[in-house]
Amino acid sequence: MYILYDVNLPEGFNLRRDVYIRAAVFLRNLIDNDTKYDWQLVLPPWGNLYHWRSMNIGMQKYIPWATFFDIVSLQKYIPVLEMYEFMKEYSVDRKEIVLDRVYFLQHDENMFSAGKFVDKNEVASCPENNFPYRKINDKFAGRFWGYSNITALEVKCIIFHGTTFGLMKNLKPSIHRSFMFDHMEIALHKEYGSVDYWMARRSMRYNSELYNVANEFRKKYLNSDDKKDNTERPDDWTMEKGKRNAVGGQYLAVHLRRRDFLMGRKDTVPTIKSAASQLKKKLKELKLETVFVATDAKDHEYEDLVTQLRNYTVIRFSPTDYIRTKFKDGGLAIIDQIICSYARYFIGTYESTFTFRIQEDREILGFLNETTFNYLCGTKNKCETGGRWTIVW
Numbered sequence: 001m002y003i004l005y006d007v008n009l010p011e012g013f014n015l016r017r018d019v020y021i022r023a024a025v026f027l028r029n030l031i032d033n034d035t036k037y038d039w040q041l042v043l044p045p046w047g048n049l050y051h052w053r054s055m056n057i058g059m060q061k062y063i064p065w066a067t068f069f070d071i072v073s074l075q076k077y078i079p080v081l082e083m084y085e086f087m088k089e090y091s092v093d094r095k096e097i098v099l100d101r102v103y104f105l106q107h108d109e110n111m112f113s114a115g116k117f118v119d120k121n122e123v124a125s126c127p128e129n130n131f132p133y134r135k136i137n138d139k140f141a142g143r144f145w146g147y148s149n150i151t152a153l154e155v156k157c158i159i160f161h162g163t164t165f166g167l168m169k170n171l172k173p174s175i176h177r178s179f180m181f182d183h184m185e186i187a188l189h190k191e192y193g194s195v196d197y198w199m200a201r202r203s204m205r206y207n208s209e210l211y212n213v214a215n216e217f218r219k220k221y222l223n224s225d226d227k228k229d230n231t232e233r234p235d236d237w238t239m240e241k242g243k244r245n246a247v248g249g250q251y252l253a254v255h256l257r258r259r260d261f262l263m264g265r266k267d268t269v270p271t272i273k274s275a276a277s278q279l280k281k282k283l284k285e286l287k288l289e290t291v292f293v294a295t296d297a298k299d300h301e302y303e304d305l306v307t308q309l310r311n312y313t314v315i316r317f318s319p320t321d322y323i324r325t326k327f328k329d330g331g332l333a334i335i336d337q338i339i340c341s342y343a344r345y346f347i348g349t350y351e352s353t354f355t356f357r358i359q360e361d362r363e364i365l366g367f368l369n370e371t372t373f374n375y376l377c378g379t380k381n382k383c384e385t386g387g388r389w390t391i392v393w
């Protein structure tokens with residue numbers, strides 16, 4: 001039995017990582033509740049993301065999860081397989097893949113306008129606009145992660161509200177073999193921040209080569225290594241234990257989100273000048289000399305920041321062509337995130353899911369909350385404190 005899913009097209013990398021956790025916990029529950037069938041989750045290949053626009057590094061499409069994540073670690077939480085493996089396993093002639101059933105999830109607009117929410121899973125007519133499926137002969141063609149050889153026998157539109165748990169009633173394993181949920185982001189976490197959530201999150205270890213690149217950089221430019229920083233941990237995440245004594249490398253790390261965040265977020269996203277003065281203040285207070293900057297800023301903005309912080313060592317990760325081509329924009333994002341997660345002190349950007357993922361990694365590594373849940377301030381004098389989603393073991 002296979003579960004597949006896709007996410008609303010405009011969503012970025014780091015929200016998609018959160019949707020994986022929802023899907024993984026869903027699978028975990030399914031497997032625990034039902035021993036009759038073998039359930040597996042098919043990992044939706046990465047591609048065509050709005051932010052991934054580096055040129056000359058080849059196609060950023062159909063990227064398998066192994067490029068970014070450690071599949072063996074994922075498998076210690078639930079059975080997963082890559083799309084290309086599924087395609088080989090599922091189709092008889094190795095050409096055409098016909099999924100049994102697609103559920104196209106939609107929000108209940110009435111609930112949103114009334115502000116009253118109850119669980120719902122109701123078959124409805126399919127939308128006229130923005131509906132990617134169309135019937136050709138006896139099958140449905142659709143987006144299907146960009147694969148033109150995938151179709152479905154049936155597509156059902158569902159008005160959905162509630163947690164992933166509510167999706168279970170749509171599964172009919174005695175009749176069908178494969179189920180795809182489109183717009184999986186509409187289903188909420190079964191229990192956000194629960195032990196299950198954190199197990200799934202901890203199973204998302206990165207591809208070990210990405211750790212190697214990040215660790216080499218830490219050692220070479222930031223004088224940081226796990227032994228000194230008290231951030232050692234077992235290779236196997238299931239052997240990890242909760243702790244709060246991580247020290248981190250002798251640097252402050254900042255995630256400075258720009259680009260689309262500069263629009264309509266003046267209250268929470270600072271100017272470069274303001275960011276520099278906030279960083280200076282913190283560096284002085286913490287008696288640190290070095291800032292690691294993870295950012296999607298344009299070069300001139302970064303140069304501006306470096307100039308304003310001229311009395312400090314300001315550094316960012318600059319990939320070689322080889323690393324850029326091999327790991328692509330997604331891998332570079334993860335390298336930045338790893339380096340931030342090992343810093344003595346971290347300051348993020350309010351409401352950025354990129355920042356959230358760093359905070360989670362720091363929770364797993366065992367840093368004190370005060371060193372993790374910090375945000376740059378925007379033009380508003382009062383700074384946002386944001387939620388503290390602390391780890392549960």
Ligand SMILES: Nc1nc2c(ncn2[C@@H]2O[C@H](COP(=O)(O)OP(=O)(O)O)[C@@H](O)[C@H]2O)c(=O)[nH]1
Nearest residue numbers: 012013014051294295296332333336352353354
């Ligand atoms: N390498 C790198 N990429 C970044 C950084 N900040 C943003 N990006 C890119 O921009 C995308 C941001 O989108 P998303 O993952 O949705 O996070 P959010 O929009 O900040 O919540 C990331 O996936 C990266 O591709 C950064 O500090 N370093």
Ligand SMILES: [Mg+2]
Nearest residue numbers: 011012015353
């Ligand atoms: Mg985003």
